[in-house]
Amino acid sequence: xxxxxxxxxxxxxxxxxxxxxxxxxxxxxxxxxxxxxxxxxxxxxxxxxxxxxxxxxxxx
Numbered sequence: 001x002x003x004x005x006x007x008x009x010x011x012x013x014x015x016x017x018x019x020x021x022x023x024x025x026x027x028x029x030x031x032x033x034x035x036x037x038x039x040x041x042x043x044x045x046x047x048x049x050x051x052x053x054x055x056x057x058x059x060x
Contacts, residue, residue, distance in 0.1 A: 011019075
């Protein structure tokens with residue numbers, strides 16, 4: 001059994017299941033919030049670089 005931060009008391013199976021459930025919920029939140037946000041930021045960076053580096057065409 002895993003020792004809790006307090007030291008002397010051991011983690012019960014119920015606490016272990018709860019900890020694993022919370023960890024899985026955090027992983028799901030990462031996939032649904034953080035990853036799409038990073039994709040949006042990446043798209044903005046790519047668009048900015050594209051717009052700043054394309055050649056100017058002057059029709060004079």
